[in-house]
Amino acid sequence: xxxxxxxxxxxxxxxxxxxxxxxxxxxxxxxxxxxxxxxxxxxxxxxxxxxxxxxxxxxxxxxxxxxxxxxxxxxxxxxxxxxxxxxxxxxxxxxxxxxxxxxxxxxxxxxxxxxxxxxxxxxxxxxxxxxxxxxxxxxxxxxxxxxxxxxxxxxxxxxxxxxxxxxxxxxxxxxxxxxxxxxxxxxxxxxxxxx
Amino acid sequence: xxxxxxxxxxxxxxxxxxxxxxxxxxxxxxxxxxxxxxxxxxxxxxxxxxxxxxxxxxxxxxxxxxxxxxxxxxxxxxxxxxxxxxxxx
Numbered sequence: 479x480x481x482x483x484x485x486x487x488x489x490x491x492x493x494x495x496x497x498x499x500x501x502x503x504x505x506x507x508x509x510x511x512x513x514x515x516x517x518x519x520x521x522x523x524x525x526x527x528x529x530x531x532x533x534x535x536x537x538x539x540x541x542x543x544x545x546x547x548x549x550x551x552x553x554x555x556x557x558x559x560x561x562x563x564x565x566x567x568x569x570x571x572x573x574x575x576x577x578x579x580x581x582x583x584x585x586x587x588x589x590x591x592x593x594x595x596x597x598x599x600x601x602x603x604x605x606x607x608x609x610x611x612x613x614x615x616x617x618x619x620x621x622x623x624x625x626x627x628x629x630x631x632x633x634x635x636x637x638x639x640x641x642x643x644x645x646x647x648x649x650x651x652x653x654x655x656x657x658x659x660x661x662x663x664x665x666x667x668x669x670x671x672x673x
Numbered sequence: 674x675x676x677x678x679x680x681x682x683x684x685x686x687x688x689x690x691x692x693x694x695x696x697x698x699x700x701x702x703x704x705x706x707x708x709x710x711x712x713x714x715x716x717x718x719x720x721x722x723x724x725x726x727x728x729x730x731x732x733x734x735x736x737x738x739x740x741x742x743x744x745x746x747x748x749x750x751x752x753x754x755x756x757x758x759x760x761x762x
Contacts, residue, residue: 543682543736558736559681612674612686624682626689627734 484594484654485510491673495666506600506670508662513623515569516589525583528622532578534564535571546621546636555623555636563589563634565646577601594654596647596661602668603643607635629660675749680756681736693729695719696741697761723747727761 483489489510497505521529529539533656535552539562547554564575574586579586584627598606604615610629619622620640626633634648662670675687701707701715723746730742741761745755755761 558738563737612688614684625735625737626685632734 481513483510483555484513484651485658488655488658489672495669499671506602506629506668507668508663508665509597509673511595511597515566515572517564517575517588518591519562519564519579520585522583527583534574534578535566543544544621544622544624548621553557553636558609592651593648594651595617598641598647599644601642603645606661606664610660628657663671677730677742677751678733678754680740680754681738682732685735689734690730691733693731693739696727696729699741720742725752
């Protein structure tokens with residue numbers, strides 16, 4: 479299947495907002511992440527399979543709320559009870575996922591083409607999200623994730639780094655453009671670079 | 674802003690939740706003969722209580738789980754939350 483970027487028509491490169499007289503390194507950076515494998519895994523209620531024993535891309539699946547197990551290529555987000563989102567640069571792990579999660583115990587859905595992902599990087603990244611999301615971002619640390627809303631749009635936030643703050647924001651693909659406008663509007667105050 | 678403590682995710686804004694009705698209503702047992710009045714009571718008839726009340730809410734923009742919430746319908750104060758499968762004491 480060919481890849482068509484979800485934000486192809488809206489994402490602009492360059493400097494925007496209050497960027498003048500500021501060091502480029504201190505500006506927020508907004509970019510689109512694409513070409514990632516995104517798979518949702520849900521364990522059925524009647525399944526007794528022990529999730530702790532399953533390993534994907536050398537990562538144990540965590541049942542800790544809001545936590546992300548991760549390595550260089552793959553991040554496994556806690557998405558809800560018995561519910562995980564696997565996001566990986568390595569598309570080959572889809573075979574490993576299909577082998578490890580049996581049809582009897584798990585529903586596995588490839589969502590790679592149904593999400594828009596915006597990456598926000600910079601010291602004010604959390605401040606941008608605070609403008610439209612009711613979550614207390616002071617409690618969000620590196621390798622935490624959450625589901626919430628941003629200006630009425632359902633989002634998933636994954637904090638991949640804390641120095642500088644680096645956040646991935648996932649939304650349904652059809653809401654991607656609207657979310658992009660909301661996020662970039664919120665970034666104008668700080669000045670941002672579209673990458 | 675009203676905050677609800679989701680038993681799965683922790684303290685979250687009410688904006689992420691969707692109200693789901695009275696949590697104290699129980700479905701009649703399967704295969705049991707029941708009257709039209711009992712069906713009416715299960716499907717339609719609700720009390721509009723003032724005070725503490727157990728309600729169903731869904732954490733729609735979070736973990737998507739249904740939960741039980743004990744809320745004061747007059748003051749909106751929230752006293753307790755439970756997972757959907759947990760029994761109300």
